[in-house]
Amino acid sequence: MTERLLVCGIGSGMDHSLAELRSGGRELVVVTDTPTGRAQAAADVLLVCDPTDGTAVLAELSAAGVDRLDGVFSLGADNPPVISVLADRFGCPGLPLETALNCTLKDRRLAILREAGLDLPRFATAESVEEALRAVAEVGLPAVIKPSDQTGSLGVIKVDSPGAVRERAAEALRLSPVGRIVVEEFLEGTEHTLAAFMVDGELHRFGFADREYGRKEEFAPYFFEGGDTLPSRLTEERIEEITDTVRRGARALRLDPAVINTDILRTRDGRVVLLEITCRLTGARIATEVMRLATGVNPLPNLVRLALGRPLDLSELRPTRDGAAVQRFLPADGGVVEWVGNPRDAARRVGVHDVFWGIELTPGTVVPPYRGGSDVLAGVIAYADEPAEAEAIAERALRALPLRFKSSAR
Known part of the structure; x- marks a missing residue:
């Protein structure tokens, strides 16, 4: 019987690796909310839905007639609880849901690691702005506020002064589906x-x-x-x-x-x-x-x-x-795109593995101010014999990006 693998969730840029998962004796089912051309080319079955929503994924699999899986994993997407639910539902190898939740929810993970005696920042949890004020008083300033259940640095904010706690805590709480944040000592x-x-x-x-x-x-x-x-x-x-x-x-x-x-x-x-x-x-x-x-x-x-x-x-x-490799990003931090070309034009040089846009850019695109780790304008992957050489190659490629902003600040 042909093995059937489910890739549920594709992290940023990780669709580049989908083709390697194909095999003559294997069927590849892909669930993603960003159905790129690479995903469409690699998948035998492509389902478009939120890979962090286990109920939605199960419904899409059922509608597509997928009633058997031999293995399930994500490709760099941070959704371990959904992977555990799917593995259990289809009888595939996988970690228990409780284990996946323990490493995904920051407050649970910190509590378990503290109990095990690992060195951690001072931390406290909060489910309201008032509780956040008390947590910051307990942990001390400067501190870092994080939604307990978000990934990719979303909602991760530094707090330097007591007067900023209310606003920062409220922002992090808005980004938390379960309404819980972690306040950590800044190290x-x-x-x-x-x-x-x-x-x-x-x-x-x-x-x-x-x-x-x-x-x-x-x-x-x-x-x-x-x-x-x-x-x-x-x-x-x-x-x-x-x-x-x-x-x-x-x-x-x-x-x-x-x-x-x-x-x-x-x-x-x-x-x-x-x-x-x-x-x-x-x-x-x-x-x-x-x-x-x-x-x-x-x-x-x-x-x-x-x-x-x-x-x-x-x-x-x-x-x-025994070589060197780097990845370098440019932050997306405001401006209006006047002209944009193909980033591959900056990749045609020795030592450049790839150059890519982090967001879709066309003339007239309004790039908002930087608000967190996922707001990447562009990136480059470069390699060489030594790290300094690879870094220099990456910097030159980013300077050569075919992009012009209307904003005078650019």
Whole structure:
């Protein structure tokens, strides 16, 4: 019988990897709310709906006559609870819903990690502005306010003064479907992304990147992440220290077997703080393209094996390349588009893997002020022998973007 895989949810740019999931002996069902040309070309069955709405996904599958699945996962989309619901409904391998919720809802995740003794920021939860005022008083300033149930830095806001708490808390609460926010102590240091598989209590790391935050507070109170860099500037000893923290966090949350994405902060005084850990593939093309350009490791075959309940091939997680790769973003921060060309025109140079728009741009497009991590104007993926060289290639490609704004500020 032909194996049938469901890809439920496609993270930003991750449709580039859909074609690799096709196989002569496999049927690919894709659920997405952004049916790109790549998704249409790769899918045997393409269903258009919100991949974070389990009820809607089940209804679409039923309407399409899909009554059997052999494996289900997202491609960098942050919807583990829906993946768990679908796996249970169709009898596929997968984590329990409670486990998926524990790593997706920030307040639950923090409580479990604290109970396990991991180093965390001081934090408190709130379900109203008044509770947020008390939470900030408990945690202290500066603080970071986050919707408990949102992803992609949506609604993540820094608060520096008591007078700003009401407005910032109200904004974060509006963005939370369940009406709950987390208030965390603001910590400074370097941030990193670790990608891994966790199976039988063992963590198999296949990627480690430094997150670029040189312009982190340029758009305060919102944070801007400029991309990722491989290899890391950290020593191997410090990387292993971080890996051990992720392993402890994965075990505490019972993420096994699972593919794991993390966000880790190493403070200036050497603390290793697990900011995020969840059971999904690292998105935004990081695990599938950026890390792969630097290391040669392709996680997709093992992602499929995991979804089908088969053993991993650990040999495929060993690096075959020792290079450098970066992804760099430009923030979308206001202006009216006067003229726009094909970003591929900036990609025709050595070391440029891809250049892309983060939003749809046409003459007359009004770009709003920057409000969070998903507001990306454009991005580039570049590679070279050394990180500094790859960074320089990326910067040149972004400067050459075929785009002109009417705004004089541009």
